[in-house]
Amino acid sequence: MKIAMVGTGYVGLVSGVCFSDFGHDVICVDKNPRKVEMLRAGEVPIYEPGLDALMAKNVEAGRLTFTDDLAGAVDGADAIFIAVGTPTRRGDGHADLTYVMAAAEEIARALTGYAVIVTKSTVPVGTNRQVKQVIARANPEAEFDVASNPEFLREGAAIDDFMRPDRIVVGVQNERAAEVMAGIYRPLYLRDFPILTTDLESAEMIKYAANAFLATKITFINEIAALCERTGADVKLVSKGMGLDGRIGNKFLHAGPGYGGSCFPKDTQALARIGQEHGLPMQITETVIKVNAETRRRMVEKITDMLDGRLAGKTIAVLGVTFKPNTDDMREAPSLTVIPALIGAGARVRAVDPQGHREAAELLPGVHWFDDAYKAAQNADAVVILTEWNEFRALDLKRMARRMTFPALADLRNIYSARDARRAGFLRYASVGRADYIAEADADQAPEGTEEPADFE
Numbered sequence: 001m002k003i004a005m006v007g008t009g010y011v012g013l014v015s016g017v018c019f020s021d022f023g024h025d026v027i028c029v030d031k032n033p034r035k036v037e038m039l040r041a042g043e044v045p046i047y048e049p050g051l052d053a054l055m056a057k058n059v060e061a062g063r064l065t066f067t068d069d070l071a072g073a074v075d076g077a078d079a080i081f082i083a084v085g086t087p088t089r090r091g092d093g094h095a096d097l098t099y100v101m102a103a104a105e106e107i108a109r110a111l112t113g114y115a116v117i118v119t120k121s122t123v124p125v126g127t128n129r130q131v132k133q134v135i136a137r138a139n140p141e142a143e144f145d146v147a148s149n150p151e152f153l154r155e156g157a158a159i160d161d162f163m164r165p166d167r168i169v170v171g172v173q174n175e176r177a178a179e180v181m182a183g184i185y186r187p188l189y190l191r192d193f194p195i196l197t198t199d200l201e202s203a204e205m206i207k208y209a210a211n212a213f214l215a216t217k218i219t220f221i222n223e224i225a226a227l228c229e230r231t232g233a234d235v236k237l238v239s240k241g242m243g244l245d246g247r248i249g250n251k252f253l254h255a256g257p258g259y260g261g262s263c264f265p266k267d268t269q270a271l272a273r274i275g276q277e278h279g280l281p282m283q284i285t286e287t288v289i290k291v292n293a294e295t296r297r298r299m300v301e302k303i304t305d306m307l308d309g310r311l312a313g314k315t316i317a318v319l320g321v322t323f324k325p326n327t328d329d330m331r332e333a334p335s336l337t338v339i340p341a342l343i344g345a346g347a348r349v350r351a352v353d354p355q356g357h358r359e360a361a362e363l364l365p366g367v368h369w370f371d372d373a374y375k376a377a378q379n380a381d382a383v384v385i386l387t388e389w390n391e392f393r394a395l396d397l398k399r400m401a402r403r404m405t406f407p408a409l410a411d412l413r414n415i416y417s418a419r420d421a422r423r424a425g426f427l428r429y430a431s432v433g434r435a436d437y438i439a440e441a442d443a444d445q446a447p448e449g450t451e452e453p454a455d456f457e
Contacts, residue, residue, distance in 0.1 A: 001183055004029060004073040004080045006103050008039065008066070010046055010158075010262065010329070011120055011151050012083030017055045018162040020064035022187045027073040028066050039066040047328035047355045050159050071110040079180055080107055081149070082131070083120040086266070093269040095124050104131045108138035116180045118147045122207050122267060124274050128171065128200045145177035148200050150207035155261065156326030163188075168195045171203025208274070211267040212285045217252040218259045219288045222295045225255035225433025235433025236414060255433040257334035257386060257412045258295040260323030265292075265332040296337040299432075303342065303410045306430045307382055312346030315405070317376035320387020321364065322356040330359045334412075335386050339364050350376040354389055378403045382428075388413040397424030 001024045005016035008030040020026040030036050038045060042059070044052045058064040067073055074080055084099035100121055107117060117135060119128050132146045148171030153161045168188060170181045178197055182189065189195055198206070221242075225235040235255045243250025259265070268289050275282035304311055323333035330336065335351075342349050343366050350368045353360065357369055370376035373392065377383050377400045385392055393415050401407035401424050408428035409421050418436060421429035430436045 001025070001078045001180075002076055003027070003184065004070075004077040005083055005120075006070065006073075006081060006107065007083035007085070007099075007121075008035060008045075009083065009085060010048070010155065011153065012081070013039075013044075013046065013055075014048060014051065014153060014158045014162060015081065015083060015120060015151065017051060017058060017064060018159065019184070020058040020061075021054060021163075022184075024063065024184065026058075026064050027077075028064070029068065029070050029073045030066070031068060033068050036066050036068045047326075048158050049156065049326055054159060070106055074107055074110040074115070075112050077115050079116045079118055079147075079184055081118045081120045082107070086121045086123055088266050088269055094273040095122070095266065095270040097123060097127060097130075100127065100131065101134050104134045105138045108135040108142055111135075111139055111142045111144060114143040116145050116147050116177050118149045118181070120149055120151055122150060122211075122263070122270075123148075123204060124270055125201050125204045125208075127204060145172065145174060145180075146200070147172045147177050147181055148203035149181065150203060152207075152210065155329055156324060165193055168193065169198065169203050169206050170195065171198045171200040173200060208267055208271040211263050212271050212282070212288070214252050215259050215264040215268050215292070216284060216288050218254075218256075218264075219291045219295070221253045221255050222258060222432070223291055226295075226298065228433040229435075232435060233433075234435070238433075255414060257299045257338065257432070258292045260332040260334055260336075262329060262331045265289075296334050297341075299334065299338050299410075299412055300341040302412070302430050302432075303338075303382065303384060304345070306408050306410055306428050306436075311342060313348075314346075314381040315348045315350065315379065316342055317370075317373070317380045317383045318342075318349055318351045318367075319353075319373055319376070319383065319385045319392045320356075320389050321351055321353045321360045322387050325387055325389040326355075328355040328359060330356055330363055333360075333387075335360070336363060338384075338386060339367060343367075350380065352376045353387065354391065356387075374400055374403060379405045381406050382408040382410060384410040385413050385415060388415055397421065397426070401425035 003019055003024050003026045005012050005026060005028045008028050016026045016028040042056055082100055082103045084103050086095040089096040100123060119131060128146045128148045135142055150169055168185050172178045185195055221239055228235040239253040242248050243253050268285050272282050272286050307314055321335040322329055339349055350370055352370050352373050397420060407426040409426045410430045412432055414431050418429050
């Protein structure tokens with residue numbers, strides 16, 4: 001089948017590449033000529049494991065091309081996917097549909113025959129009917145149907161999620177559109193991955209409901225973590241005990257500095273706004289948004305308390321700034337709350353991130369960037385683990401503690417234990433939802449071995 005993918009952001013590019021790997025003829029469209037040239041040259045503008053190789057494979061096979069000519073891409077297409085951004089609208093928290101409607105109008109003027117216009121972007125309930133109206137007004141003679149096909153891709157695991165999905169959700173209005181969508185996803189249907197066909201509104205709602213529920217699980221365990229700290233319980237054991245219940249499951253029950261990224265913050269706000277517009281406040285979702293913001297502030301307090309309430313003049317090494325590992329995405333990352341608060345309190349912040357440096361450098365002014373965790377920790381007063389990249393899961397804690405002026409570790413992803421930190425020579429340790437070890441030692445007295453290591457450059 002011939003597919004046009006309008007938008008080469010995270011969702012559009014991953015989806016287009018994966019559809020081409022199914023054997024479809026895919027043309028990815030973007031208005032930015034520089035981005036198109038970059039893609040044609042084999043350069044991937046986002047970091048997603050495995051995407052560069054899969055893209056190169058399908059370009060070489062002739063199934064995947066890139067263009068800034070939307071009309072040429074739409075001509076003869078069986079399906080045209082809209083995968084443009086729907087950022088949170090300033091002032092009211094609603095999803096901004098400006099780019100979706102502009103794409104729909106441009107597609108309408110370019111249609112030359114029957115096609116299914118598929119909304120891949122995350123949009124409020126009722127959007128696909130609006131898209132249909134926009135297309136009909138712009139081209140009354142157009143022969144088309146609309147469909148809703150929300151994405152459920154996790155950054156860092158997007159290709160696997162696309163190729164081995166929990167489910168595919170397709171919202172349509174008639175059998176003709178359903179047949180086109182079935183043809184597109186036939187490779188997954190033949191491998192028995194579930195395809196749920198619904199009406200338009202249900203497909204739109206599934207996306208918001210799913211993301212809001214996952215955000216709720218994260219926020220719930222973070223709130224339980226705060227209570228664990230007061231009561232002496234261990235949130236890792238609590239979440240394990242909860243997760244063994246098949247009705248609950250163990251996913252998204254890991255305490256930390258709160259959720260971030262391109263989906264959960266935006267989608268929870270949009271769902272709350274949809275509820276308000278229909279006179280039915282989404283009280284649980286609204287509380288989730290509030291508690292998540294409080295969780296981030298609590299991380300700053302935790303670091304401050306670990307350093308006896310004094311951040312001014314302290315040097316703090318932050319390991320990880322992206323909202324999660326295996327991505328360069330900085331959208332709504334906890335670091336965007338934590339690091340400015342540390343700097344604002346007078347701390348000197350050093351940061352290390354395998355992929356986030358380029359984008360984060362503009363978002364986090366005043367940060368000193370390092371490419372090595374041990375160098376960042378040299379003569380520091382504290383190390384903060386903010387993103388659980390694999391390279392931070394097996395640190396030589398003894399080596400790190402020896403380099404520091406005063407060894408203090410804020411492990412905000414619960415990678416290590418208080419025992420690990422104590423044995424490595426850390427005098428202060430803070431985690432999330434667990435009892436923290438604080439040595440009975442003079443806070444101003446550095447441990448033995450803080451001299452500069454011979455291999456330090």
